[in-house]
Amino acid sequence: MPDAYNEFARICEKLETHYKNMQDVEFTIERNKLWMLQTRDGKRTAQASVRIAADMVEEGLITKEEAVLRVSPEQVDFFLHPQFSIEATQAAKEMDQLLAYGLNVSPGAAVGVIALDANLAEEWSKHGKAVIMVRPETKPDDVHGMLASEGILTSRGGRTSHAALVARQFGKPAVVGVVALNIDMSKRQITVKDKVVKEGEWVSIDGTVGEVYSGKLTTVVPDIEDPYLMKLLSWADEFRKLGVWTNADYPADAERARKYGAEGIGLCRTEHMFFETERLPFIHKMIMTDLPVARNEALDALLPFQREDFYGLFRAMDGLPVITRLIDPPLHEFLPDHSDLLRELTDLKIRLKEARTLAETDELIGKINKKQVILERVESLREENPMLGLRGVRLGIHIPELTVMQVRAIFEAACQAAKEGIDVHPEIMIPLTSHANELKVQREVLEAEGKKVMQEQGIKVDYKFGTMIEIPRAALVADQMAEYASFFSFGTNDLTQTTFGISRDDAEAGFLIEYIEKGILPDNPFATIDRDGVGELMRIAITKGRQVNPDLECGICGEHGGEPASIALCHELGLTYVSCSPFRVPIARLAAAHAALLDK
Ligand code: PEP
Ligand code: MG
Numbered sequence: 001m002p003d004a005y006n007e008f009a010r011i012c013e014k015l016e017t018h019y020k021n022m023q024d025v026e027f028t029i030e031r032n033k034l035w036m037l038q039t040r041d042g043k044r045t046a047q048a049s050v051r052i053a054a055d056m057v058e059e060g061l062i063t064k065e066e067a068v069l070r071v072s073p074e075q076v077d078f079f080l081h082p083q084f085s086i087e088a089t090q091a092a093k094e095m096d097q098l099l100a101y102g103l104n105v106s107p108g109a110a111v112g113v114i115a116l117d118a119n120l121a122e123e124w125s126k127h128g129k130a131v132i133m134v135r136p137e138t139k140p141d142d143v144h145g146m147l148a149s150e151g152i153l154t155s156r157g158g159r160t161s162h163a164a165l166v167a168r169q170f171g172k173p174a175v176v177g178v179v180a181l182n183i184d185m186s187k188r189q190i191t192v193k194d195k196v197v198k199e200g201e202w203v204s205i206d207g208t209v210g211e212v213y214s215g216k217l218t219t220v221v222p223d224i225e226d227p228y229l230m231k232l233l234s235w236a237d238e239f240r241k242l243g244v245w246t247n248a249d250y251p252a253d254a255e256r257a258r259k260y261g262a263e264g265i266g267l268c269r270t271e272h273m274f275f276e277t278e279r280l281p282f283i284h285k286m287i288m289t290d291l292p293v294a295r296n297e298a299l300d301a302l303l304p305f306q307r308e309d310f311y312g313l314f315r316a317m318d319g320l321p322v323i324t325r326l327i328d329p330p331l332h333e334f335l336p337d338h339s340d341l342l343r344e345l346t347d348l349k350i351r352l353k354e355a356r357t358l359a360e361t362d363e364l365i366g367k368i369n370k371k372q373v374i375l376e377r378v379e380s381l382r383e384e385n386p387m388l389g390l391r392g393v394r395l396g397i398h399i400p401e402l403t404v405m406q407v408r409a410i411f412e413a414a415c416q417a418a419k420e421g422i423d424v425h426p427e428i429m430i431p432l433t434s435h436a437n438e439l440k441v442q443r444e445v446l447e448a449e450g451k452k453v454m455q456e457q458g459i460k461v462d463y464k465f466g467t468m469i470e471i472p473r474a475a476l477v478a479d480q481m482a483e484y485a486s487f488f489s490f491g492t493n494d495l496t497q498t499t500f501g502i503s504r505d506d507a508e509a510g511f512l513i514e515y516i517e518k519g520i521l522p523d524n525p526f527a528t529i530d531r532d533g534v535g536e537l538m539r540i541a542i543t544k545g546r547q548v549n550p551d552l553e554c555g556i557c558g559e560h561g562g563e564p565a566s567i568a569l570c571h572e573l574g575l576t577y578v579s580c581s582p583f584r585v586p587i588a589r590l591a592a593a594h595a596a597l598l599d600k
Contacts, residue, residue, distance in 0.1 A: 004034045015039050020061050022052050046078035047222060054228040057235075064235040065597055071232060073564040073587045073594070077208075079229055080583050081108025081173060082219040084206055089217065092204070097213045099192045099203075102178030104210030105159050106167035109219045110151025111204045114197060116188055118145025125149065132203050134190055136183055137176075138163040140275045140333060146172060151205045153212060155181040158512070159526045160493045160504040160559055168559070170253070171583040173207030181212070224260070224586070233261060233586055236593035242570060243577030244588045245321075247557055249273065251312035257582035261589050264321040265313060266489060266579020267429070267557035270406060271327050273309050274302070274334060283334050286402070288377055299405040306409035307416075314417040314424045321425040323489065323557075323579075324410055325468065326403045326446075328431045330391045332381040341375045387494075387503065392432020392468075396442050407446045411453035414461045427464040429489055434471040436480035443484050466553070469541050470494035478541035482548035489579070490538055492558030492566075496525050499534050526559070529566040539573055555579055564591035571595035 008027060011034075015023045024042035028035050044052060053067035062070075084092075092098060112130035115121035118141070121133040125148035133149040135142065137156040146152055146166050152174040154163045159176075167174030182191045188199040197203055197214050204217040245266035246257035254265060274283045279302060286298035313322050332338075348368045355361040383389035396403035407428060414424045428446065433439050443465050454460050465484075469475050470491030478488070497504040502512065504526055515521045521530075529535050538556075545552045555577045560566035562580025567588055570578050572595070580588050 001029060001032060004029050004032055007034050011036060017061065020056065020066075022048075046075035047226065047228075049075050050079075050226065050232055051228045054231050065239065067232060068236045068239060068590065068593050069597055071590065073591045076229065076233075076587045076590050077107055077584075079222045079224045079226060080171070080586065081208065082110070082221045083208065084109040084204065084217045085220050088219075089206070089211075089213075092213050092215065092217055095215075097204075097215045097217075099195060099197070099212045099214055100178050100180040102153075102175040102181070102210050102212065103157075103159060103164070104207055105161075105164035105176050106152075106172060106174035107208040108151075108171070108173035109204065109206045109208070109217070110149075110173040111202065111216050111219060112150040114190060114199050114201060114203055115145070115149070116183065116185060116190075116199050118142040120199075121145035122148040132205060134181075134183060134203075135163070137161060138166065139337075140272065140329075141280075143272065143275055144277075146170070151207065152176070153178065153181070153203070153205050155179065155183055158505060158507055159524060160497075162505075165559070167207070168562075168581045168583070171581070173205060175205045175207055175210050175212055178212060229586075233589050236590045237261070238593075239596050240571075240589065240592035241596045242567065242575060242588075242592040243555075244585055244592060245323075245555065245577045245579035246582050246585055247561070247579050248313070248582060250309075251316045253582050254313055254316035257585050258316065258320075260582060260585040262320075262582065262585045264323070264425075264577065264579075265317055266323050266555050266561070266577060268310075268313060268322065268324045269328065270306070270309075270324060271329055271333075273306060274327075276305075279305050280334070287331050287334060287381075288374070292401070295399075295401060299401055303405055303409055303412075306406060307413045310410050310413035310426075311417055314413055314422055314426070319423040319425075321427055323427040323429050323466075323487075323555075324406075325429040325431055326393075326396055326406050328392050328395075330381070330383065330386040330389055331395065332378055332383075332386065335378050335381070336374060338375075338378050338382065341371060341378060345371050345375065387497070387505075393430050393438045393442055394432065396430065397438065400442075400445050403442065403446060404449050407449045408453055411450045411461070411463075412457070414463070415454060415457035415459050418459055418461050419457075424461050425463075426461065427466060427487060429466050429468055429487075430485075431468045431491065432470060432494065433467045433481065434473040436477065436484060439467055439481060439484040464553075468494075468557070469538075470558075471498050472537055475537040475541035478544040479548050481541075482545040482552055485545075485552075486549070487553035487555070488541060488545055490541070490554070490556040490558060490575075492529055492534060492538075492556055492560045493526065495537065495558065496530065496534050496560075499530070499537060500525060523565075528563055529560045529569050531569055535569050535573070538569075542573055542575070553577075562588050564594070567591040568595040568598075571599065 022042045025039045026037040053070045056062045057067045112132040115131045121131045131149045134153045154176040157176040202216040204213040245264040246262035247267040248254040249272045282298045282301045352364040414426045464486040466487030467485045468491040553576045557579040561578040562584030
């Protein structure tokens with residue numbers, strides 16, 4: 001029916017041109033006559049959405065602004081992670097493989113065999129196995145296992161739990177806080193009600209929606225280098241007012257983020273660097289001793305490692321700012337776990353009772369004494385509320401040698417890089433300040449060290465000292481803080497925790513979900529910035545800070561920095577930039593453009 005066909009094609013063309021959008025049409029042909037029954041904007045996959053928007057600009061049908069607004073940040077996210085195909089999840093659900101739901105904290109689908117501890121995950125991965133690391137929750141010394149895994153699954157923890165943060169940072173799909181999940185370490189298996197999956201058997205997790213399946217589902221990988229997406233994001237860059245920086249601890253992350261369009265590092269969490277195998281013993285020694293001489297010896301040993309880390313970041317970010325945050329977590333996090341130590345001591349004591357030779361007895365006594373010393377230290381560092389305890393700047397004031405070493409490493413690396421022709425912009429960030437005096441005291445010591453290094457090296461580099469704003473008091477007295485800070489970075493993870501008085505690590509797996517379900521809170525404040533409370537504190541801080549210093553650089557490096565609704569608020573508040581994990585950089589570029597375009 002060529003006549004009907006040609007007429008149909010003509011009408012479709014006309015409809016698409018009229019509506020300036022791809023159409024989904026219904027029609028019928030009756031006795032060679034074409035009848036159009038209905039037309040509406042067509043549904044489309046993420047890839048199709050991007051391509052249609054880009055094509056329509058090329059055809060002159062829509063403007064670049066319209067094209068940018070037509071693609072949602074969630075659709076950009078789709079390009080960044082493997083996904084389960086719709087067919088795969090449907091079939092798995094029909095086969096009763098859907099085990100449980102949890103928090104969707106790091107998007108993408110991952111498939112692997114269960115490994116119940118970090119060492120095993122690493123070992124299996126070295127042997128070419130795809131692994132999903134399953135833990136009740138993760139700690140910094142699990143990071144090597146997490147890196148080796150395809151995905152992470154935990155039964156506890158919230159959106160800013162260690163597992164969630166690390167997973168997002170490294171772009172590993174993760175589902176956390178799966179309350180229904182029972183992890184039986186003695187039987188080396190997981191159970192959900194009557195379903196059992198043993199260590200070494202396959203599971204599939206979907207971090208985009210928070211689903212956990214038994215078995216091996218098929219994944220598909222969209223392409224981030226998709227030329228249409230690249231074009232669309234470059235248009236987005238023309239419209240946005242916010243800078244888009246990245247949270248990156250390692251040069252490889254920085255490089256990836258830069259490829260995705262990051263314009264600086266907004267947060268390098270330096271403590272992660274201490275956990276690598278060859279460095280941890282020195283950190284242990286540094287914590288275990290009170291003698292300045294021994295402490296300095298341990299710090300001297302750490303210096304070259306840190307210098308190397310920072311040098312790598314400056315290289316990767318040639319020409320762009322790099323914000324390094326000084327050590328933040330409480331010291332006990334670097335020492336062995338208290339209950340593990342107690343258990344090990346009990347075991348050793350039982351073995352001592354059963355020792356058969358003098359040599360064995362001596363060896364065991366030696367081991368017990370050593371463990372006892374560590375235990376005493378761990379106990380002396382134990383705090384009821386470590387998140388409100390000796391961490392952040394308080395640690396820097398308590399043990400200035402530690403942050404002085406870090407600043408020396410930053411400046412030595414910056415000077416070395418600058419001598420090699422790299423354009424360095426170091427910015428040093430002091431965490432968890434609440435009083436201007438803390439900032440004054442730390443900055444004085446640290447800046448003096450920086451100047452000393454530049455003198456030694458015979459070269460000057462541009463630098464900034466600034467602070468995180470993550471305690472409500474700091475926001476309220478931001479004018480006083482701005483006297484000693486050249487930049488602010490909102491740590492909205494802690495700022496949310498301290499504003500609500502809700503523990504960021506416990507809340508999401510606990511009552512917070514109930515609050516959201518019951519509509520008491522409109523959103524999870526650890527995912528989307530609470531506009532009226534936390535947002536208001538940010539507004540006060542920016543206003544007061546810029547009254548003292550109109551050029552004050554104000555950014556955000558909490559997890560909210562990669563979340564579209566929070567990015568819109570950051571635009572509204574006039575922030576300089578948002579900083580998010582490398583994998584969220586493209587999303588942030590688009591979300592920032594949306595905020596600017598909708599503001600018009
Ligand atoms: C924050 O508190 O928002 C932040 C970025 O610091 P951390 O998550 O490391 O405490
Ligand atoms: Mg913080």
